[in-house]
Amino acid sequence: MTTLIKNQDVRTISGGILVSRTTNTLPASATGNIFVVSGGRILVRGLVGEVTTAVQNQACTLALGTAPTVGTGSTTALGTATSIIAAPIGTHMAANPGGATVVDLSTQAGVLISTAALFVVNAGNITITTSATNTGSVKWDLIYVPLDNGAQVVAA
Structure with a gap:
């Protein structure tokens, strides 16, 4: 395995x-x-969030999506x-195109990412949408493969 550090937050991992x-x-x-x-399209191999500050006990939903900035594409839900x-702290969530966003509220196990969850994203943004104003904080990790020369991803 080769390690590449760029801006202290990007590294090459197997796959x-x-x-x-x-x-x-x-x-x-x-x-x-x-x-x-x-710079072009990417193949997302995994998109995982982890709650780092508990979300308050108030009705709220979370959805992941994409918002392309090229072509005629429109915003697309990733579940x-x-x-x-x-x-609670430690809750994991993941994109699940075609189904509900995967959320593991037990914090006793990781979130399941299947190979069926692979998806292509055009140049643009990967988004998070909430239905309410809730306290809480989430960190995100994305594993991707560039499909076009020059395609890259940075944290927003």
Whole structure:
């Protein structure tokens, strides 16, 4: 395995490039960007979030999506919104195209990422949308493979 450090948050790992986004508060009843894709398309091998500050005990759902900045593409959901009410520290969540966003509220096991969860993202943003203004903070990790020469990802 080769290690490549770029801006202290990107490194090559077996099967793709890992980009980490430091913990950040949840967007307040809005959509926020968690990663920015530039230079072409990427194949996402995994997109995982971990709660670092507990989410308050108030109704709230979380959804992941993409918002391309090239072509005629429109915003696309990476699964349906899932409840994150009172998600404790250590809760994991992952993209699940075609299904509900995977959220493991038990914190006793990791989140399941299957090979069916592979998806292509055009240049643009990978987003998070919440349905309410809740306290809580999540850090994100993305594993990807560039499909086009020059394609890369940075944390938003």
